[in-house]
Amino acid sequence: MNTSLTWIEKLVGSIDDKKQYRDYRARVRRLPGDYRSTAEAIERYLTHVGPTSDSDALLAVLTDLVERLEAGVARGASVADVIGDDPVAFAEELLRVHPGAGWMDGWIGSERTRLTDAVRAASASAGAGGAR
Secondary structure, three states, X not given: OOHHHHHHHHHHOOHHHHHHHHXXXXXXXXXXXXXXXXXXXXXXXHHHHOOOOOHHHHHHHHHHHHHHHHHHHHHOOOHHHHHOOOHHHHHHHHHHHOOOXXXXXXXXXXXXXXXXXXXHHHHHXXXXXXXX
């Protein structure tokens, strides 16, 4: 393998992932206006609550999104026919099908650990005569 490519990928991330994301964005730009706006809104949601720490899972969920929307366009369906009445439920279903780690997972995990440790420390001090 080309060592300079490995160094560049370490610095800026996977070049293949970037190409896949650019391809996804090009596909979204080709969607009709209402579909494009919907894709962008759902993408924003997915990148805030989805698998942002796992590029493979994020690319998979975005690819699934654009494929479902493209299929709707091909059928002549409305956006509502494709995603249903609840866009959050639609996005959450995409996340369920394509699980991956997000930045919140790490943050929530550390907060859970912090809470558990604090309660254990409080209990330990109460057991050592710290309770009144």
